[in-house]
Amino acid sequence: MTHSKLATYVSHSPNHSGKRNHKIDTLTPHYMDGNLSIETCAAIFRPTSRRASSNYGIGSDGRIGVYVEEENRAWTSGSSANDNRAITFECANLSGGKLTDACWNSLVKLCADICKRYGYKGVYYCGRADYSKLPSGYMLLTMHKWFQSTDCPGPWLSKQFSNLAKDVNAYLGSGKTPTIAPANNTHGGKLSVDGHCGFNTVLDMQHQLGTYEDGVVSGQWVGHRQHIWAIESVTWEGSGSQMVKALQKRVGASVDGLWGRETSTKLQKYLIKRGYSCGDAGADGYFGHCSVKALQRCLNDAKL
Numbered sequence: 001m002t003h004s005k006l007a008t009y010v011s012h013s014p015n016h017s018g019k020r021n022h023k024i025d026t027l028t029p030h031y032m033d034g035n036l037s038i039e040t041c042a043a044i045f046r047p048t049s050r051r052a053s054s055n056y057g058i059g060s061d062g063r064i065g066v067y068v069e070e071e072n073r074a075w076t077s078g079s080s081a082n083d084n085r086a087i088t089f090e091c092a093n094l095s096g097g098k099l100t101d102a103c104w105n106s107l108v109k110l111c112a113d114i115c116k117r118y119g120y121k122g123v124y125y126c127g128r129a130d131y132s133k134l135p136s137g138y139m140l141l142t143m144h145k146w147f148q149s150t151d152c153p154g155p156w157l158s159k160q161f162s163n164l165a166k167d168v169n170a171y172l173g174s175g176k177t178p179t180i181a182p183a184n185n186t187h188g189g190k191l192s193v194d195g196h197c198g199f200n201t202v203l204d205m206q207h208q209l210g211t212y213e214d215g216v217v218s219g220q221w222v223g224h225r226q227h228i229w230a231i232e233s234v235t236w237e238g239s240g241s242q243m244v245k246a247l248q249k250r251v252g253a254s255v256d257g258l259w260g261r262e263t264s265t266k267l268q269k270y271l272i273k274r275g276y277s278c279g280d281a282g283a284d285g286y287f288g289h290c291s292v293k294a295l296q297r298c299l300n301d302a303k304l
Contacts, residue, residue, distance in 0.1 A: 002070040004113045006106070007056065009065040011042035015053040017073040017080075024070065024118055025134075026086035027111055028077055028142045029164070030054065031093045031154040035199065035215065038065030041090055051075060054088040056110065060199070061213055062102030064110060078148030082129065086142060087114055094199050097154025100215070104167075111168045115139060122169035125161045141165060193296045195289030197231045201296055202243075208304040209246040217241055217259065224260040227285055230292045231259070250304070261285035271298055 003010070032041060041057040044050060045067050054076045057065040068074040076088035089110070091103055099107070115122060121137040129142050141161050144152040151158075191201055199215035206213045217231055219238020228234070240257020248255045251266040268283035271294040279290030298304050 003066040004056075004064065004110055004117075006110055006113055007064040007066045009038050009042075009063060011039070011046070011065060011067060012069070013042070013045035013053040013067045013074075014048050015045060015051055015075050016068045017075070017084075019071060020073045020084045022081075022085040024085060024087060024114075024139075025120075025131075026082065026140045026142055027114065027123060028082060028086040028088045028144065029107060029157065029161075030076060030088060030090050030144050030152050031097055031099075031157050032057075032090050033093065033097075033152070033154065035060055035092050035094055037061075037092070038063055041065065041092075042067055054090045056088070057090045058092065058103050058106050058110070060092040060094070060100045060103050060215055062100075062106040064106055070114075077142075077144050078150075082142055082147055091153075091157065093154060093157070094215075097156035097158075099157065100199070100203075108164065108167045108171055111139075111164070112171045115168070115172060122172050123165045125165040190300045191296045193293050193300070195230060195293045195296075197233065197287075197292045197295070199233045201292065201299065202231075202233045204299040205247065205295075205304065206243050208299060208302065209243055209250065211243040211246050217244065219257065220244075221258050221260070224258060227261045227264045228259050228287050230288045259287075264291070267291075267295070271295060274298065274303060 038057045038059045042065055045053045053068050053074045055068045055070055055074045070087055073084045074088050077083050091099055093099055111123060120139050123141055124134055124138040125141040126133045129146055134140050144150055191204060202217055203213055203215040215233055217234040218241045220234055220236055222236045244259045245255050245257045248263055251270040253263045253266040264287040265283050265285040268278045268291055272278055276294035276298050278294045
């Protein structure tokens with residue numbers, strides 16, 4: 001079995017064709033069309049009824065999972081010709097298809113690692129699956145949507161293939177991952193103070209509270225929605241969140257992992273006491289845009 005040592009999780013999918021009929025000379029990054037963990041993606045690929053898989057998955061936290069070993073052809077691109085020669089990746093994405101810095105950096109490092117292990121100088125992107133244009137010693141980057149009716153790899157990643165080639169080749173030359181567009185999360189840059197508590201704001205909260213970083217407030221009760229209406233990166237129906245428990249301990253609220261009116265009020269008071277205004281409504285128990293702006297300023301000052 002062959003896979004990268006960069007991977008930290010292995011969950012084999014039965015959905016593959018066995019040994020390839022072509023040498024590996026292609027890399028095909030896909031997007032998950034959602035911010036899925038590598039474990040969730042593995043679970044999706046596990047049933048034989050799914051009839052889909054990829055060689056790797058990369059989460060928004062940068063962790064890498066193996067689903068189909070590299071010597072086997074995964075069922076990823078809707079093209080036997082492409083998948084027999086390509087190592088394929090499913091990348092977790094945010095709204096608009098964007099990857100986090102952590103996911104992007106892991107993609108760059110994984111592509112570089114594959115190049116090294118198979119004896120390639122780097123990767124090449126020409127905007128089509130044209131191997132006649134491929135320089136000697138390089139792997140070709142291809143897109144899923146060239147072979148099947150789909151928008152994959154999504155609106156953002158589709159525009160980044162030239163940057164991916166540049167970053168992989170630069171990494172192979174220097175051993176350092178180049179920085180792309182500034183990111184508003186703990187993996188680089190300051191948060192935009194925009195009043196929207198999305199993935200990046202939640203990721204910073206998790207980072208400063210010392211909990212698992214996936215950018216999502218998970219397992220919340222839908223009956224509390226009105227009290228956290230500006231929290232956008234949230235999943236409903238569950239038993240609560242470890243991050244919320246840590247937050248409740250920090251601000252002196254009852255600890256149950258469910259963010260409701262008491263937690264919102266206590267957090268607002270916590271922010272106001274430290275000089276971050278929550279707007280005219282003050283500590284009213286409804287965590288809206290003004291409260292999120294106060295939270296984002298606090299996070300940018302690393303004072304949560």
